[in-house]
Amino acid sequence: WILTVTAQTPTNIAVIKYWGKRHEELILPINDSISVTLDPDHLCTTTSVAVSPAFTHDRMWLNGKEVSLSGDRFQNCLRELRSRASDVEDEKKGIKISKKDWEKLRLHIVSFNNFPTAAGLASSAAGLACLVFSLANLMNVKEDHSKLSAIARQGSGSACRSLFGGFAKWIMGKEENGSDSIAVQLADEKHWDDLVIIIAVVSSRQKETSSTSGMRDTVETSMLLQHRAKEVVPKRVKQMEEAIEKRDFPSFARLACADSNQFHAVCLDTLPPIFYMNDTSHKIISCVEKWNRHEGTPQVAYTFDAGPNAVLISHNRKTAALLLQRLLFLFPPQSDTDLDSYVIGDKTI
Ligand code: DP6
Numbered sequence: 581w582i583l584t585v586t587a588q589t590p591t592n593i594a595v596i597k598y599w600g601k602r603h604e605e606l607i608l609p610i611n612d613s614i615s616v617t618l619d620p621d622h623l624c625t626t627t628s629v630a631v632s633p634a635f636t637h638d639r640m641w642l643n644g645k646e647v648s649l650s651g652d653r654f655q656n657c658l659r660e661l662r663s664r665a666s667d668v669e670d671e672k673k674g675i676k677i678s679k680k681d682w683e684k685l686r687l688h689i690v691s692f693n694n695f696p697t698a699a700g701l702a703s704s705a706a707g708l709a710c711l712v713f714s715l716a717n718l719m720n721v722k723e724d725h726s727k728l729s730a731i732a733r734q735g736s737g738s739a740c741r742s743l744f745g746g747f748a749k750w751i752m753g754k755e756e757n758g759s760d761s762i763a764v765q766l767a768d769e770k771h772w773d774d775l776v777i778i779i780a781v782v783s784s785r786q787k788e789t790s791s792t793s794g795m796r797d798t799v800e801t802s803m804l805l806q807h808r809a810k811e812v813v814p815k816r817v818k819q820m821e822e823a824i825e826k827r828d829f830p831s832f833a834r835l836a837c838a839d840s841n842q843f844h845a846v847c848l849d850t851l852p853p854i855f856y857m858n859d860t861s862h863k864i865i866s867c868v869e870k871w872n873r874h875e876g877t878p879q880v881a882y883t884f885d886a887g888p889n890a891v892l893i894s895h896n897r898k899t900a901a902l903l904l905q906r907l908l909f910l911f912p913p914q915s916d917t918d919l920d921s922y923v924i925g926d927k928t929i
Pocket of ligand 1: 607613704736737
């Protein structure tokens, strides 16, 4: 027999960034972070997990290629899930798995991203969240989304926020074992559904410095990071929560842009300095800043993760259409700019 579960998880984009760990293995952050989860139709991971007595090893295929599962992160997630698994019964198929069988049974996992992997589009977030969610379903793990988020966190920090739609906050927590470092939903998908997110794929090449090693270097060498984590982010998180609650777009945009810029400043303050954005990214920032200044109040917010791609958030469809027009004018497709493709996600949250 074989038992399978398939799940789909969208990626999330941080508007208050997570950058820096206080515990490497448990993946505990040095500050809270806030993100918006994209609509599942765009930028998502689809994962099927299967269990069968015929399987001899845990195996996984990512975008059609077999990948190793020996890493600590995957093993930690699996151990947590196995210890919480329950009995599973499928009468129609005559399958009965008892709680303790999960220790011996092996799994096959097949996962696809519908967007560039490791190009700074938070692929690990959707991937690990989807893996934990689908395995939790297969293994009949009876935990709520926040408890599952603490497991996904151990796969990749930002993944914990992808367990929720709408807006999510990853609370850094205080406990040494990480039990209170969980994600919670701040607002659901419907709360602010006139926001539109556009992603300009500046480059779909793999990034040179992974988030994991980049943030490790930053923690070791940047003095600005301590100031950010202790003085800036706690206040900004409160203000961002308020802006989201009130659907106050000007405050939301100012905070998101400032936080993206400070995150990249902290990267520059690292030794050796990390450059995630390129000239095209900088041109996009200038274009948005000029437009917002011209209008007198922010129309569009920008944020960049660990790569050059721009995530642009506008407060309604009309502004999004104007923004797209401007981008197409500035960076015509097939010109010599290094914009790879135009827009891969244009979605109401
Ligand atoms: C810039 O979650 O990829 O996207 O925890 O080491 O797996 P690990 O790092 P990861 O870092 C994401 C960093 C970011 C900001 C964010 O998503 O908050």
